[in-house]
Amino acid sequence: MGQTNEFAHRMASKTIKLVDASGNPVVGKEVALKQTNHKFLFGCGIFDAVQVANKNVSADRLTFLEVKLDKFLDVFNSATLPFYWGTFEPEKGKPLTKELKAAAQWLKERNVTVKGHPLCWHTVTAPWLLDMSNEEILKAQFARIEREVSDFKGLIDMWDVINEVVIMPIFDKYDNGITRISKQLGRVGIIKEMFAKTREFNPGATLLLNDFNTSINYEILIDGCLNAGVSIDAIGIQSHQHQGYWGREKLEEVLYRFSHFGLPLHFTENTLTSGHLMPPQIEDLNDYQIPEWPSTPEFEERQAKEVEEMYSILFKHPQVEAITAWSFSDDGAWLGAPAGFIRSDNSPKPSYEVVKKLIKNDWYTNVTCKTDDNGKVSFEGYLGDYDLVCGDKKVSFKLDKDSDSVQMLI
């Protein structure tokens, strides 16, 4: 069970007193305590959920995607859904709200926490913003936030509010509406506005700032935002490692630098491939376009090792609360990279087995014990949801840090 001290912050102890309908202690009975979910968010980008929930692909493809998502559901408990403005509302006034709601609902029914990504970004934004004045763009951006955040409240209560602000006002690959308004508002200014608007329509949501820039730039930006009163709930850190695994040293350095704000850290977009590395001279990963990027047995072993090390380092750090692998499968992976835990034919790679073992075995609690003379059982387990099973009776409960002793009726 790996219940050693290095994960103590992920665990709690609980004493449960079992009583029967008459209030008498249930003495000397065997009790199974089975973890059913993690508090920690282990996620993937699961854009396929849109097709699966809406069944708007061919029957063959649908079957293939259902198999894929079953493998996802076997291991993970959180998912990121795409809300890129340019694809969510390609034609002004015709957003894909229905389709995305179906996807979010599908995931929610399967006990998966959903995050929307992103509400404001300069890439894949709506092209029709280009016809507007800055004032109109800002108004449209506010209206979009109001619409999506309200429409999905209850289904999606976690948002990447704004993405990649460090580069946003100096992004010069092509003109776009969001870069235009970010130049005018400034970095902290645009973050402030977008967070305030999102918060207005879902006060209880978990709101993230997200960036691929892990340099001092991002640190200073966060520092500025916090001093300016922006209510950031978690710091989002992208870690697309197409050009090679950061390694323990860089990873721990990033954790050190970004943890001093005292906020939860989410690794929002993690990539470790099972293919050759992208050449180091590529600056914008999008510039690397190759016809085929194969997954190979050798590199699959490397990926599995890297996944094991990276997930272990992150799970060990008390402020990390979420890790999202950007591509669950090589099928449909960003840049065509072999970035998934499973291959394009849905077969699992070694990394899938590794991550499954960590999440569903090493860091998961399943114990059986006997109630004592007072009807009590005590146990220590990883934080999350549990079923207590005693004979043919079952009670569900949560294990969290502030629960220690409780009485349950069975």
Add this chain to the structure above:
Amino acid sequence: MGQTNEFAHRMASKTIKLVDASGNPVVGKEVALKQTNHKFLFGCGIFDAVQVANKNVSADRLTFLEVKLDKFLDVFNSATLPFYWGTFEPEKGKPLTKELKAAAQWLKERNVTVKGHPLCWHTVTAPWLLDMSNEEILKAQFARIEREVSDFKGLIDMWDVINEVVIMPIFDKYDNGITRISKQLGRVGIIKEMFAKTREFNPGATLLLNDFNTSINYEILIDGCLNAGVSIDAIGIQSHQHQGYWGREKLEEVLYRFSHFGLPLHFTENTLTSGHLMPPQIEDLNDYQIPEWPSTPEFEERQAKEVEEMYSILFKHPQVEAITAWSFSDDGAWLGAPAGFIRSDNSPKPSYEVVKKLIKNDWYTNVTCKTDDNGKVSFEGYLGDYDLVCGDKKVSFKLDKDSDSVQMLI
């Protein structure tokens, strides 16, 4: 006189009606309008003023320094004085207040605007801070600000409040009290505290943030500070160019990037040498230690050209309000660099003649005209202080943007 459109923002027009004691217009008289000072601050680091004002050096040295400062006073109207905590108060409780007051007074009497540099910095800070807890260091830093800002109010109403904050919390060359508290407060946090404290004891002062880092880091830091409500009056930009003149392109890029905050820009520490260039691989300029760094005729010509171009670009930019050359003379120049406008023997370099011509001729107004039938003269001139001389009478006045028509009694 160079009164072309590119400097229109530096100029104003004024119509003056001269009347005699009985209120009658003074008609057909010759009038001289002589500029006596610039509104723009042309300055140097003038630490020698401490010795000259306190006469605490040998007679020979004093004479030498007086000659040096005469040359400074011939051209410049502003000066930076040293308030490094470690040299200002080497022994706790024994600050050099008297000595610095004498220097500031000496400069003020000579119509020189004085800036204090800096109130908070991790370099040359008081070594005795190392014996304190972080709480005590912060308290001592606040007390120092209160003392200096109060003691010098009226003599010094312009401060580099805090210096080089981008690197401050990650400065790792040696332990020091200020880096310690900056780690705790964060960058925006320490800036906010230091500005608030300085403002408290001299509400009307011009307060600067100052940095050598002109990258996106500094932009994001300023953005954060402004959004956090820090009342920065001017952005200080260091430009020590020991490794070579930035050139027009970089200079204009820096101006573009830092002007969008809408704040005045001060080039607080400018260096252009008349010697060989420091090798590009040196990262911290302080690491370059050589026994002698000669000024040569060839490089003096280069320096003069660079000074001419750089000062012209800065004077042309409407938001720049001050340029301070860090070393007026090679004698005592930082790093032993031949960075002065004059050599170690007080002889002027070509750059001295160039900067004098710009400041006291090309961008300076001296005109004579005749009063018309209504006793009026109109003129256009560079912003600043003027004497109007008519016969044996003299009236002093200010030429600024919002003055157009005035009546003077002579």
